Amino acid sequence: MYAHLGDPETENVVTRDGKPPGPHAPVMLVAPIQNDNISHASLLQESTIISDFGQSYVAACPPPSYGPGTMLSYQPPEARFERRAGFEADIWTLGCVIFEIRAGFSLFESFMGSDIEVLKQTVETVGRLPDPWWSTFEQRALWFEEDGQPMSEQDQDRAGVLLKAHRTSIRMKLLEIGEQDDPPSEDEGPMIENSGVRLAEEEVDLLADLLQKMLKYSPEERICIEDVIRHPWFTL
Numbered sequence: 001m002y003a004h005l006g007d008p009e010t011e012n013v014v015t016r017d018g019k020p021p022g023p024h025a026p027v028m029l030v031a032p033i034q035n036d037n038i039s040h041a042s043l044l045q046e047s048t049i050i051s052d053f054g055q056s057y058v059a060a061c062p063p064p065s066y067g068p069g070t071m072l073s074y075q076p077p078e079a080r081f082e083r084r085a086g087f088e089a090d091i092w093t094l095g096c097v098i099f100e101i102r103a104g105f106s107l108f109e110s111f112m113g114s115d116i117e118v119l120k121q122t123v124e125t126v127g128r129l130p131d132p133w134w135s136t137f138e139q140r141a142l143w144f145e146e147d148g149q150p151m152s153e154q155d156q157d158r159a160g161v162l163l164k165a166h167r168t169s170i171r172m173k174l175l176e177i178g179e180q181d182d183p184p185s186e187d188e189g190p191m192i193e194n195s196g197v198r199l200a201e202e203e204v205d206l207l208a209d210l211l212q213k214m215l216k217y218s219p220e221e222r223i224c225i226e227d228v229i230r231h232p233w234f235t236l
Contacts, residue, residue, distance in 0.1 A: 005037050059086055072110040072118045078219055080115060081133045088219030091228065095214030099170075102207065103177045104193070107170075111163065123148055124168050130217050170215065171208040174199055206233040 009031035013021045021027055055069040068079035068089075076092035079085045099107040107125070111117040116139050123129060128148025129137060143165035145151055150165040181195035199207070210231045213223045 001043075004040055004043060005033055072113065072115050073106050073108050075115075075118070076219070077122070077129065077133055077217055080119070081136055086219065087225070088222050091214050091222045091225065092219075094225075094228070095211050098207075098214075099173070099211060102199075103173070104181075107173065117163070120163075120165055124150065124165050125170060125173065126215055126217065133217075170211045171204060174204045174208055203233070203236055206231070206236055209233075 011029045011031075013025060013027055013029060015021055057063055057066065062084070066085075067083060068075060068085050070076075070079060070085070070089075070093060074093040074096045076085070076089045079089055096107050108118045108121045119129075119137055119139075120143055123137075123140070123144060128134060128144075134140065134148075142159045142161050143150055143156060150156075150167055151159070153164055156164045175198075178196050178198040181197075183195050184192075210228070210233045214228065216222045
């Protein structure tokens with residue numbers, strides 16, 4: 001591993017008050033590994049290890065004080081508005097991850113860590129939130145009409161927004177893959193797809209169908225994991 005990756009680049013964590021970080025923080029930070037260093041085929045293994053279960057709990061008995069720890073870009077709406085999560089929440093998160101793996105960019109991207117920006121993008125892509133979530137989204141009037149459609153650019157200008165809302169969809173975002181790729185500054189290795197590669201129409205149709213079924217606002221309407229893995233996109 002060290003022959004491929006080199007020695008880790010590390011830096012000690014220093015707190016504002018100069019005290020030790022404490023038991024819930026790392027004592028050291030490690031710089032991320034460059035893509036071209038981890039894309040060598042010899043590093044691929046048939047066995048997979050899944051780790052980091054710090055937010056895990058028995059699905060039938062969630063802890064009373066539970067607060068979803070999922071990153072905002074992958075957090076389902078029921079976790080955001082009702083602080084609840086179950087197997088259906090995993091389907092939403094998995095849908096976001098599948099899109100990101102295939103596209104190379106996030107389906108919903110938080111701006112400066114803002115859940116409001118994620119909500120804005122979600123409504124742009126999936127449509128109006130169901131009640132009562134819609135009324136809880138207090139900042140909606142900056143971008144959207146009450147039916148969930150984006151306001152005119154003039155109205156958004158008058159509202160003083162910098163990042164305007166525009167109607168889009170999962171399918172439209174899939175069609176944008178490769179449209180504005182910047183060429184890499186260096187060779188990123190054989191595991192990284194070349195810039196500018198577009199999805200074939202057949203894959204767009206299948207992947208859009210899969211993600212639309214996974215990213216339903218109502219948790220009960222999302223397909224289950226058994227239906228996800230049987231979807232024809234995986235055998236394309």
